[in-house]
Amino acid sequence: MIIVSGSHGDHLGDLIAKRLGIKNYNLFLNKFPDDEIYLRFECNLKNKVVVLLQSFYKNISDCIIEVIFAAKTAHELGAKKVILVAPYFPYLRQDKRFHKGEAVSQNIITDLIDRYFDGAYLIDPHLHRKKNLQQMFKIKAKNLTTINLIADYIKKNIPEPIIIGPDEESYKWARKVAHIINADSYILNKQRYDSYHVKVRMSRTNKNIGFRNKNIVIVDDIVSTGHTILETAKMLKKFRVKKVYCICVHGIFAGSALNKLKKAGVAIISTNTVPNKKAKIDVSKVIYDGLV
Numbered sequence: 008m009i010i011v012s013g014s015h016g017d018h019l020g021d022l023i024a025k026r027l028g029i030k031n032y033n034l035f036l037n038k039f040p041d042d043e044i045y046l047r048f049e050c051n052l053k054n055k056v057v058v059l060l061q062s063f064y065k066n067i068s069d070c071i072i073e074v075i076f077a078a079k080t081a082h083e084l085g086a087k088k089v090i091l092v093a094p095y096f097p098y099l100r101q102d103k104r105f106h107k108g109e110a111v112s113q114n115i116i117t118d119l120i121d122r123y124f125d126g127a128y129l130i131d132p133h134l135h136r137k138k139n140l141q142q143m144f145k146i147k148a149k150n151l152t153t154i155n156l157i158a159d160y161i162k163k164n165i166p167e168p169i170i171i172g173p174d175e176e177s178y179k180w181a182r183k184v185a186h187i188i189n190a191d192s193y194i195l196n197k198q199r200y201d202s203y204h205v206k207v208r209m210s211r212t213n214k215n216i217g218f219r220n221k222n223i224v225i226v227d228d229i230v231s232t233g234h235t236i237l238e239t240a241k242m243l244k245k246f247r248v249k250k251v252y253c254i255c256v257h258g259i260f261a262g263s264a265l266n267k268l269k270k271a272g273v274a275i276i277s278t279n280t281v282p283n284k285k286a287k288i289d290v291s292k293v294i295y296d297g298l299v
């Protein structure tokens with residue numbers, strides 16, 4: 008096996024390679040004057056299982072082109088298999104045509120990966136209407152999860168937490184984490200109007216729960232604009248909670264999300280699937296365990 012990190016994978020490449028006792032190679036990347044991508048492998052791929060590591064954030068379109076070019080090239084250069092490891096995999100939230108004429112991006116991106124890769128490992132992919140990765144990919148795809156790492160972090164750092172999932176989809180993370188640490192959990196109702204406008208509501212039955220003076224931990228897979236968490240925190244504060252934490256898997260923090268969360272007094276922690284200054288939970292072991 009050989010690990011090759013793309014432009015958005017090298018923050019994890021060395022950590023994973025070290026665990027495997029092998030070397031991490033970086034793809035050699037450059038841009039032509041017109042912005043086209045130039046890419047070159049600087050290692051021998053002949054008869055090797057090539058693990059291509061790429062997280063898809065910021066320049067997502069470039070990240071996609073990079074892995075497609077790299078996978079095709081790796082096969083041409085004699086790789087036995089080419090496996091994509093995507094700590095954060097994009098476009099999964101657009102899993103249906105919400106409005107007339109829209110692209111169903113999830114299908115298109117998974118089709119592309121199917122065409123060029125022999126396998127894919129994704130960390131906590133955003134699964135909503137599809138139950139598992141087998142419903143999305145034709146190639147062998149594995150869902151790696153950070154749930155145990157998140158549970159561990161809470162156990163070590165946050166006394167007597169109550170776990171909150173801000174919307175129905177988040178139950179997959181919130182409920183499981185709560186179960187592992189034996190904490191109470193509640194799932195809220197979210198209505199999304201557009202990228203920046205959401206409304207979060209507590210169900211009638213949950214309103215009688217004793218949230219007062221409690222440490223609340225909102226657990227979600229993705230924080231992008233931060234508005235889901237901001238609305239949830241705003242609502243929870245009405246219950247005079249002690250402190251609001253948010254732990255997410257993928258800390259995308261688009262635009263000024265981190266500032267807004269800081270101003271709202273939310274203590275935020277993420278894993279390092281996407282590198283950022285709140286990334287306190289290292290996922291390299293989860294990837295290592297998946298690969299061996």
Ligand code: R5P
Binds near residue numbers: 173174176177229235
């Ligand atoms: C959506 O269902 C996800 O689980 C997240 O709740 C969502 O992507 C967060 O987005 P934002 O931070 O922009 O509200």
